[in-house]
Amino acid sequence: MADTKRETERKYEASADASAKAHDETRLPDLTKVAGVSSVRDEGVAELDAVYYDTADLRLAADSITLRRRTGGADAGWHLKLSVSPDVRDEIREPLTDDPPPSLVALTRSRTRAEPLVPVVRLRSVRDVRHLLDARGELLAEVSVDTVTAQRLGVPASGATTHWTEIEVELADKGDPAFLDAVGKKLRKAGLRPSTSASKLARALKDTAPSWQKPEKNRPDPPASGTAGDHVLAYLREQYESLVAHDPAVRRDLPDSVHQMRVATRRLRSAFRTYRKVLDRTVTDPVAAELKWLARELGVDRDQEVLDARLHARIDDVPETLLMGPVRGRLRVWSVAGRESSRAKTLAALDSRRYLELLTALHALLADPPLRPAASRPAAGVLPKAVHKDYGRLARRMESALSLTHGEERDRALHSARKAAKRTRYAADAARPALGKPAKRFSKRVKAVQSALGAHQDSVVARETLRILGAQAHAAGETAFTWGLLYGREEAAAEAGQSELPQVWKRATAGKSRADLGG
Structure with missing residues (x-):
């Protein structure tokens, strides 16, 4: 059963020296001088061994998503990390198995499409952990000094290695993010600097990659010029990225996710129809038809959600003296049955080959857009x-x-x-x-x-x-x-x-x- 933990953390580079001895030269400042910290407790040293999975062309890395199998430490298992906002990620965990768990693979499918997940990097870390505690002994944050050895797997650059030391500061559950600012200020005064890489995997890929290799980029670029084609394509890429990004949220049943994914689907289809002078209809019409299918499948769940909220609100507005019979109970039974049916329909659509083919077609269309003469105006x-x-x-x-x-x-x-x-x-x-x-x-x-x-x-x-x-x-x-x-x-x-x-x-x-x- 998957377990989800929200992480709020920041990383700092301990030394410009990439050698293994950098760890010996790292000295944390006295963190009891940080406001609110009463004591620092040494939690010991753990040895962690993680293998990171991605497509051969690094589609997950391009969207700052990591999937790893890690042994050692208190949380050994499979971890999928999805970005929520700067410094904040959701870590979804599954127990150790030989192969990536299907539940986590499904959450990556909108990015990977039909491409298999393969090992791309192995990270071995020696982690020295300290807990920052308040006057009541409650955890404020965990600070770890990680000495990392990364090895590139697969091709290209198989076997290439790199080493570095970094410091992670992870906020305790329900902690105040402002506390990270205070810790960060102390670390910077001690000569440390915020990491230039968003994650260990990002640094490992950068340091071990051939000079010509870059991860596939999914994020939309702003229009390069004032042409109609530039603006329409930028908008389409933005909506495609929204569709892809909301896929795992829908699978996780997060609030408003179905609605947002459906909106992106409709906006894509609408743009194809509105800007037919810019894009060739013979190419976009078949894709638009599939987008209509997806919007219809998502619509069952979204319409059920909206209707359910409306009817409950209407009943809440009725005086108790006018609620005759098992009104709330009957509505509850209707809601549960309808929700189960609509959600099953949504998940079936997202797990279908038809949906993957639609994502592939959209990606191909945006990579090689069928522009008409008006696009250059x-x-x-x-x-x-x-x-x-x-x-x-x-x-x-x-x-x-x-x-x-x-x-x-x-x-x-x-x-x-x-x-x-x-x-x-x-x-x-x-x-x-x-x-x-x-x-x-x-x-x-x-x-x-x-x-x-x-x-x-x-x-x-x-x-x-x-x-x-x-x-x-x-x-x-x-x-x-x-x-x-x-x-x-x-x-x-x-x-x-x-x-x-x-x-x-x-x-x-x-x-x-x-x-x-x-x-």
């Missing part, structure tokens, strides 16, 4: 036209929906307008680096429309679910009074929202002209 002339075209579609759908009387046909029309609003907003967001504040203002206005339409659609879905739950309660011999009450409240909220829609749309279109975005 100035962004300020190409991007506004594409955004305005999407806006025109939104305007037509809104005007058509608002002309209908309330009912199912209008609900469907408003839902269609919502999709157009989302696409228009995404188009404006993609253009913001090139067009600046006008695109930002335009996106904000369209987002207001999208939000209003989204609230209406959520109410439509909630009412249908409440109708079903009420019918189930009645069939079970329970009173359906509360379900009917909730349905009525949703209906009233939808009516109020619809009455405000014309004004929301009017505000969004006020001052609308081609001068808003140029082009």
